[in-house]
Amino acid sequence: MTHTAPPTKQSRTPVWPRWLGALLAFYVALTVVAAMSEGVYDIAFANLALDLSGLVSTIGIVYCVGYGVEVVASIAMGPLLDRRDAGQVLVVSYLVKIGIFVLIGLSSSFLSSHLWTIVIAAAAVDFVHHVGGMALFVLLPRIVDRHTLVKIQGIAATARSASEILSPVVAGLIIAVLPGARGLIAAAGFQILALALFAGLLMTVRRAAASQPVEDTETEPKEETAHSPSLPSxxxxxxxxxxxxxxxxxxxxxxxxxxxxxxxxxxxxxxxxxxxxxxxxxxxxxxxxxxxxxxxxxxxxxxxxxxxxxxxxxxxxxxxxxxxxxxxxxxxxxxxxxxxxxxxxxxxxxxxxxxxxxxxxxxxxxxxxxxxxxxxxxxxxxxxxxxxxxxxxxxxxxxxxxxxxxxxxxxxxxxxxxxxxxxxxxxxxxxxxxxxxxxx
Structure with missing residues (x-):
């Protein structure tokens, strides 16, 4: 009588690998923290403009200028993201926003008591914030595969939508505790946290790339590719x-x-x-x-x-x-x-x-x-x-x-x-x- 060995189970790539869960957790947290920071500095700048001018129309001017600089950023800064590391551009955008918030929040009354400085600061933040968003948009397809990209974008949309309910409440509480320009200090804190979460996201991607088998091309996150020096204009x-x-x-x-x-x-x-x-x-x-x-x-x-x-x-x-x-x-x-x-x-x-x-x-x-x-x-x-x-x-x-x-x-x-x-x-x-x- 012969004995046959029981059939062995074929190993398969898990549908939800551990690195993907960590990646999504970091990205969701990054989305929520960014929304909190945006809610705080939007309200802080609007209140400063209203207090300094006494005119509601000034708030519209601040937002209009911000929208205009975002259009300029879209046209002017796109080529930079193709010729530089998009991750580094995103890090710089975080650091610039932190610097602006701390400078106005902790500075003398000069920067926070002149309407023109508030308008310029708000426009600069909108410009840098939009460049950072563009950098993240460019970076994601360079570090994850197609299926992971779709999953990230969907869950990020859910997190962003949920944050839009919570953000005004959090921002209102912060402005109540830190009125005027001091509220921007809290926005800087959120940006520091976002920077740390982004670092964690990149570490997760690199660890995932190192742990995936070489032949597994479907789920392996891609490292950002080098940029050609002769890109089209x-x-x-x-x-x-x-x-x-x-x-x-x-x-x-x-x-x-x-x-x-x-x-x-x-x-x-x-x-x-x-x-x-x-x-x-x-x-x-x-x-x-x-x-x-x-x-x-x-x-x-x-x-x-x-x-x-x-x-x-x-x-x-x-x-x-x-x-x-x-x-x-x-x-x-x-x-x-x-x-x-x-x-x-x-x-x-x-x-x-x-x-x-x-x-x-x-x-x-x-x-x-x-x-x-x-x-x-x-x-x-x-x-x-x-x-x-x-x-x-x-x-x-x-x-x-x-x-x-x-x-x-x-x-x-x-x-x-x-x-x-x-x-x-x-x-x-x-x-x-x-x-x-x-x-x-």
Whole structure:
């Protein structure tokens, strides 16, 4: 009688490796801490501007200047991220913000008692903060694989949305304890913590790369690649985007979606207060339902993979448009208003994260900074136009009409994205610059 050995189980790569859990934990913590810092310094700068001028319009000037310098940063600093280590640029951005916050928070009354110094400081912080965000956007595809990137972006969206509920509360408590310019000291503390978390994130990635088998190319995090000294110029990148049919279609469809969504962002409160006759407190409370949808949207992105990104671009704006129409036409029912807000928040979050992932996954990784910077500048200008148009449209035609038009516009956007077919998707990586430069 012969005995056969029992079958041995084949070893498989774990679905959720230990390094991925640590990586996500560091990134979520980094996202939350960054949101806390942003909430504190936004309120601190706004209060300083209001106290020094006595005019509410001054707050608008501070934010307008900040938005303008972000557009400049997108165009001007993109090439720097391609020619320098994006991680080092991010570290420098943290250090500069820490320096500005400490300088104003601990300095003599001169820096904190002149409006022009506050406007310049706020603009400098917005510029550096935006460059840091661009650096992180460029860095992630260079240190993790495609599937991990999608998971990180989805969970980060959930963490960011949850932080938007907590951040104003934390910021208000800090400003109450540390009024005036001293509140910026707390913002500096959050930035120091963010810097430490970023260091932990990089250590996790490097340990994961060292522990993965050499032949395991699917889950192995990639080290940041060296940059070629002869990268194409900003003009060459812009010319490539304009001459590429799928990238032109991406920009056109994305602009239409952003125009509608950016207008809606600032229109929910006027709709609920004027068209639905709600109090300011109740309208503000109902906005939390859109955050619930955003949290769910981030989880949906995290569960999807790179192959589902384009499908999300088709149904996400349709979902946001449906939520908008539900709120506009049936919002007198509080249950349906809540449903509309949740649906809008879910669709919006999935859409914006998916749109960013298309760039990260399909632009040449060696010029991702320049590529994304040019696209981001265009989108920000379109978004600003939508924000400026929101108030005028409400006064001109009323809230219901604006919401119905914007909801229908999002449905049109979804229909356009449904025509972004397989050929367009494949040709996103078929530009002349892709021939000599790798993608993810």
């Amino acid at each position: 900003r003009r060459e990148v812009a010319s490539t985007i304009v001459s590429s049919r799928p990238w032109r279609r991406y920009v056109a469809f994305h602009c239409l979606s952003v125009l509608a969504l950016s207008t809606l962002f600032l229109s929910w409160l006027p709709l609920m207060r004027e068209a639905l006759d709600m109090s300011a407190a109740r309208a503000g409370a109902f906005l939390a339902f859109s955050t619930v949808g955003a949290v769910l949207g981030g989880l949906i992105v995290a569960k999807s993979g790179p192959d589902r990104v384009f499908a999300s671009m088709r149904w996400a704006p349709a979902l946001a448009g449906a939520g908008t129409l539900i709120a506009a036409t049936l919002g007198s029912s509080l249950w349906l208003l809540a449903l509309g807000l949740i649906t809008f928040g879910l669709g919006t979050t999935v859409y914006f994260r998916s749109a960013g992932l298309i760039v990260q996954l399909h632009a040449p990784i060696a010029v991702l900074g320049t590529w994304n910077g040019l696209l981001d500048a265009v989108i920000r200008v379109v978004g600003a136009a939508g924000i400026l148009a929101a108030g005028f449209l409400f006064d001109l035609v009323g809230g219901h009409a604006v919401f119905v038009c914007l909801g229908l516009g999002l449905l049109v956007s979804a229909a356009l994205w449904s025509r972004f077919g397989q050929r367009d998707q494949e040709n996103l990586t078929a530009t002349p610059l892709h021939e000599g430069l790798p993608t993810m």
